[in-house]
Amino acid sequence: MVFNSYTFIVFFIIMLILHNMPFPWKVKKINLLLASYIFYAAWNPPFILLLWLSTVVDYFVGRALYNQENKHKRKLLLVISLIGNLGMLCFFKYGGFILENFTHLVNAMGANYHPAKPNIILPAGISFYTFTTLCYTIDMYKRKSKPVKSMLDFSLFVTFFPHLVAGPIVRPPQLVPQFETPHKATQQQLLEGLFLLSLGLFMKVVLADSMLSGSANAVFNSMDKLAPLDAWTGVLAFSGQIFFDFAGYTTCAIGVASCLGFVLPQNFLYPYAAIGFSDFWRRWHITLSAWLRDYLYIPLGGNQKGKIRTYINLMITMLLGGLWHGANWTFVVWGGLHGFYLWVEKFFKDLTGKRTPVVATATGNEPMVENIAPAAISRTKKTVKNFFLAILTFFLVNVTWVFFRSATFTKAWQLLKSMFGQVHDGTVLLKTLSIIKVMVIITLMVIFHWLMRNTKVLAVAYKMPWWLVGLIWTVLLLLLIWSQESSSSFIYFQF
Secondary structure, three states: OOOOOHHHHHHHHHHHHHHOOOOOHHHHHHHHHHHHHHHHHOOOOOHHHHHHHHHHHHHHHHHHHHHOOOHHHHHHHHHHHHHHHHHHHHHHHHHHHHHHHHHHHHHHOOOOOOOOOOOOOOOOOHHHHHHHHHHHHHHHHHOOOOOOOOHHHHHHHHHOHHHHOOOOOOOHHHHHHHHHOOOOOOHHHHHHHHHHHHHHHHHHHHHHHHHHHHHHHHHHHOOOOEOHHHHHHHHHHHHHHHHHHHHHHHHHHHHHHHHOOOOOOOOOOOHHHOOOHHHHOOOOOHHHHHHHHHHHHOOOOOOOOOHHHHHHHHHHHHHHHHHHHOOOHHHHHHHHHHHHHHHHHHHHHHHHOOOOOOOOOOOOOOOHHHHHHHHHHHHHHHHHHHHHHHHHHHHHHHHHHHHHHOOOHHHHHHHHHHHOOOOOOOEOOOOHHHHHHHHHHHHHHHHHHHHHOOOOHHHHHHHOOHHHHHHHHHHHHHHHHHHOOOOOOOHHHHO
16 A cells, blocks of 8 residues: 555545544554554555564564573574564565576586576565664664563554555654553644645655656666766656655655654655765665664774774675665665765865864954954855755765666666766657756755755744645645546655
8 A cells, every 4th residue: 555545545534533533542552553454465465474473573582682681592582583584584685686696606607507586576665674673672682772561562663554664764762652652643743744744745746756757767768878968867857756755755654643643753854955975864764874873883883993994884884775775786886886975075074174173253352243244254155165065965966876776787887878978979868848847846856955954844834824834735735636647656665
């Protein structure tokens, strides 16, 4: 079931009615749990068993990890949890990938090995709920928090339908306490939730699907060598499509949870206004970035074991982060490029980090007005500098999207050559109207990100007159109704 479907609208209305009925809190939680399983079963019902098995095993292993005093037994329990979770993830998501690369390796050594291709169906959202349960068992091992008291609460934490399939990746302290006491949306939460749901659907249906996906798909699916303008248009269209698609999903998820009285963590904060790549990863897929930092980068040693080790830890984290997105070497290269960008950024920060900025101050004998103009000029220069750094970051991010979206290295390399003018007499693929549409949307998106980089949409909405918010909301809904042609899945469902 997807948020952008009429089936979900009916499902959601029923859930709102049931959640606001005068039932005991335990009954409401059971309703939410059953609804979450129904929501997940809409893709492939048998995979409910996989989700249920992961939930049960990690609930009991987590409690045992917290209560067990014997160090060897605790490590054994942690290994069991890691093997169970990562084993399922590796089999379903990377089984075919591992077999394919093993086959290439064996044949390169002279053997004639051609096994049958495995027919493995990837369960929706397995990467997301695997990371959700993993962080629980690891936290129990480190005793960072107490075990969840109720199996019902833990099951609901793992399967809560707004975040189940594509995040945000939640941690027990962020959600479990909300299930321990009765929660029902206030009028303000309901209105905020419905507005965010409308905004998220607008981002997905109108911008990602109707406006940008056509140009992106045409360029990335083309077998021809393209003209530079067409190549750049397709890549820029995809950069907008993946943002509006994924940020649209998490905006919907946060909105749906708010309508039920729950709070989910933010997952995007206008990433295309990022000034550098450390800033980018504080704004893009925030919950995954934080997960990789806390459960991979820091355990590897973080930046506490010298500069060389810090660079190695950064690259390992980004390579595995790339592989998390998909079973293809192109995703690994995508992660590697981000790791390289972070290397370069850290190198220059280390190079200039010891310099102490000189700050002009006024003495008691000098009129303060004399320092206002220089200070204003300095702020203006800094703003302009940061804006151009943000544009450079956006440019480099688009280069990485080529590998993220391309199915093969051949296609990625061909597209990069087209983008940088290394192809003569390239095919003109896109219509002028399509190019103008993409360029206008992407330009407005970047400007909007820059203007909103230090605030949030609800904060801005509360500063507006009520009638203006109502007008904007009405326009969003009208465009949604006008654009709703299909109920295509969100891009991150495949991850």
